[in-house]
Amino acid sequence: MLNRYEPVIGLEIHAELMTQSKMFCGCRVVDSVTAAPNTAVCPVCLGMPGMLPVINRRAIDFAVRVALALGCDIQPHNIFARKNYFYPDLPKGYQISQYELPIGRHGALDVTLPGGRTSRIGIRRVHIEEDTGKLTHRDGGSLVDYNRSGVPLLEIVSEPDIRSGEEARAYATRIRQILRYLDVNSGDMEKGVLRIEPNISLRPRGSDAFGTRTELKNLNSFRALADGTDYELTRQAAVLDGGGRVIQETRGWHDTRRETFSQRVKEEAEDYRYFAEPDLPPLLIDPDWMVAARAALPELPQAKEARYTDAHGLSPYEAAALAEDRAVAEWFDAVIAAGGRPKTAANWILNDLFRLMNERGRSIADLPVSPAAFVALLGRVEGGEVNGASAREVLAEMVDSGGDPAAIIAARGLSQLSDEAALAAIIDGIIAANPDAVANYLGGKESLLAWFVGQAMRATRGQGNPALINRLLRERLEARRSA
Ligand SMILES: [Zn+2]
Known part of the structure; x- marks a missing residue:
């Protein structure tokens, strides 16, 4: 019509x-x-x-x-x-x-x-x-x-x-x-x-x-x-x-x-x-x-979105979500200024931080997490000192009561286990204790790898380095194929 x-x-x-x-x-x-x-x-x-x-x-x-x-x-x-x-x-x-x-x-x-x-x-x-x-x-x-x-x-x-x-x-x-x-x-x-x-x-x-x-x-x-x-x-x-x-x-x-x-x-x-x-x-x-009024204008949302996509490589969706509210956008800008990597920071803000703020009923204005502390936490994930699941726990505590990520990690014993020899010993123990699962894996059921990873994470109380565990498991299981 x-x-x-x-x-x-x-x-x-x-x-x-x-x-x-x-x-x-x-x-x-x-x-x-x-x-x-x-x-x-x-x-x-x-x-x-x-x-x-x-x-x-x-x-x-x-x-x-x-x-x-x-x-x-x-x-x-x-x-x-x-x-x-x-x-x-x-x-x-x-x-x-x-x-x-x-x-x-x-x-x-x-x-x-x-x-x-x-x-x-x-x-x-x-x-x-x-x-x-x-x-x-x-x-x-x-x-x-x-x-x-x-x-x-x-x-x-x-x-x-x-x-x-x-x-x-x-x-x-x-x-x-x-x-x-x-x-x-x-x-x-x-x-x-x-x-x-x-x-x-x-x-x-x-x-x-x-x-x-x-x-x-x-x-x-x-x-x-x-x-x-x-x-x-x-x-x-x-x-x-x-x-x-x-x-x-x-x-x-x-x-x-x-x-x-x-x-x-x-x-x-x-x-x-x-x-x-x-x-x-x-x-x-x-x-x-007029000059004074022009000088008092903040960076407008369209300009922020363009900068987030063009200079920081974010998707249009991520850029719009971060720029939607000025206080959030300025917090994100402060994270970048403090050395945060834009894509990683955007992911953590849009997924984990927003979810936590939502659950706790906090707005960005009353968030006790400083951009610098947030960047410090992301740096520890990137440096392999804490894994993603533990970092989410740390972030939740930061959202509740502020605090320094290093101190929270130490106090809760959340340091990631990245000692290759120690992880290898744990993995060898799991492989030895589960001959049937090993046989099934080698027989073609490769999805069992995730089960082995889960066993290793449990054995490390969730603190094992998942990337390292994956690599070691694959290497050690494959080694049995040729043996
Ligand atoms: Zn009046």
Whole structure:
């Protein structure tokens, strides 16, 4: 059904900024889920007559950082605008936003899809606005909490370059990751601090014109984004195939019924009667400010992934898994700086360390293992001083209570037995005690080698050097063949 049509999808992402205070007043930004309602409010964010807003410099700083990270041109001359509409969660009757002159424009973000294909999504604009209050509908009425009113909100608007629900998900996931890298948004979607609104339309393949679009409101999970978008594409194709026309409207996503439903016919920009906010001066971002903001940018996840694959020889999967969270990536970087071998370190982090952290409920921030101690442990495995199974035991203790790997190895008696003569004596004993197994092995049942290795490991209480045991066993069993 979709073969005849090309999907055209653009995303608006609203991200609350993690500033201490609100966008235009000194009220604290509080957790909108746990804080008591209407406890972080003042005449400014309650929209009282005569109040005057003051711009939060830190919020602008965050917005500039995000715009730079998304490759936008920064507008040195910004104007705030009033977006007029009436709703009970908006006590002023207008929202202070930006319209003609946003902070950033003309950016782009490359996203990689699960199959490995990369596509470039244009960023139309990045602008600042203020959040609204929160309504709770109860039987017989509605409650309104203005704690969220005036919280700085960043809106990131993509070009309509997205072609599927999966691509929308990949783009939004990357945006969330960048916002977390920049420390400007927690990414807690279940708390509503990041909301996604795709606008979706179809056009005949080969056409340049845009079809009529619908907008899905306030999606707060990536799954809802991908599934809601795909549902809407299929719905619109069915409407068009049936000879109907798509109505421009706002639709909601029903998470349990897995379908979209009509909410209201969409307002046009002119319905909002935008005009320059008379209570605020123009916002000027001077060159020094821009230089400082650029200098404060961390290495971004895309750059980390490229460095991990190109310079360190990791697979794209390993690179993405390590770069997913900035704290983990920086810990991995510190391991490499401390002399860890990238491929080995990546393996141990992604398999053993992540498993242990998961079991123990630890995050990288409260991990008592220093990168240097981790490298020291890997060095002992590589040097044959401790085998893999024992090293996992040591790592578990390090994750529980810190400590130096050498001290743990000594205290637990986990040093690997690599004394060739001692291992040979043990192996000769096992061979002598198991003539039937030897005969079967020599008769062609070579899988018995693993059984012999197991016997030798048991005889060394798990501390034998497995590579050496393998070699000695093979040599001594084969020697019997020719004897
Ligand atoms: Zn306030």
